[in-house]
Amino acid sequence: MDLFLYNGKVYTMDQRWPRADSLAVRDGKILAVGPGEVVAAYLGKDVEAIDLGGRMVVPGLVDAHFHFASWASGLDEVDLSRAGSLEEALVLIAKAAAETPPAFKAPATAGVPAIAATATAASSTFASGRQGWPRSAWIRGYGWNKNAWQDRGIPTREHLDKVTAGRPAFFTVRMGTQLG
Secondary structure, eight states: OEEEEESSEEEOOOTTSOEESEEEEETTEEEEEEOHHHHHTTOOSSEEEEEOTTOEEOOOOOOSSOOHHHHHHHTTSEEOTTOSSHHHHHHHHHHHHHHSOOOOOOOSSOOHHHHHHHHHHTTTBOSSSSTTOBGGGOEEEEEEOGGGSSSOOOOOHHHHHHHHTTOOEEEEETTSOEEO
């Protein structure tokens, strides 16, 4: 049996056709999305039709074990899993540091007027040991694996400071532990 959902707000997540009003499903798979009269042409004779009455339909994600927050934050991080050596990792980190705009940094000594400005400007400060560095100023990455590197080097603070211009940096190894 086919399923025909019509008279709705179907969000496709496709930039070429972001919204439609109808959707056809066959054997649990989307068959067609678009205007009702076009979608209806794809349907067989055995159809359950549901008038959505303007209600919304969005794609769903069903997964038994997915670390969505980690995945999403990883979109803004340096992927070091493709680095074949410490030197390659440092090149990737330097590129990310050059592409990540510097952000507000609180002055080392601040008087009362500056403290108020600092509190306002740093309201999105990433919780860390370095006060005044907003999350956007950090150079973050994941996936480094010294065991896969030819030189088996381990990044040190000195290595990172050379390529991050002294900005705070935080990287996790392939198994999720950290080097900061």
